[in-house]
């Protein structure tokens with residue numbers, strides 16, 4: 501098993517925050533507070549072309565790296581489909 505669960509102090513109310521997470525295929529975490537009802541979870545989303553280009557530009561500037569120009573239409577569709585299915589995309 502790669503997952504975990506724990507009870508920690510809720511940062512909102514000081515009550516019991518039950519959290520659980522997993523490391524595979526990527527770090528995810530979710531949780532809910534038994535006292536105040538706050539809940540949170542890891543969400544996945546796919547950026548549109550404009551947002552992706554902006555993120556690439558910011559990344560290249562921040563990291564001093566060359567601009568990534570990967571053509572998304574050439575990515576492995578089966579691999580994308582498998583992950584998207586797991587992530588609920």
Ligand SMILES: [Zn+2]
Nearest residue numbers: 510513533536
């Ligand atoms: Zn709480």
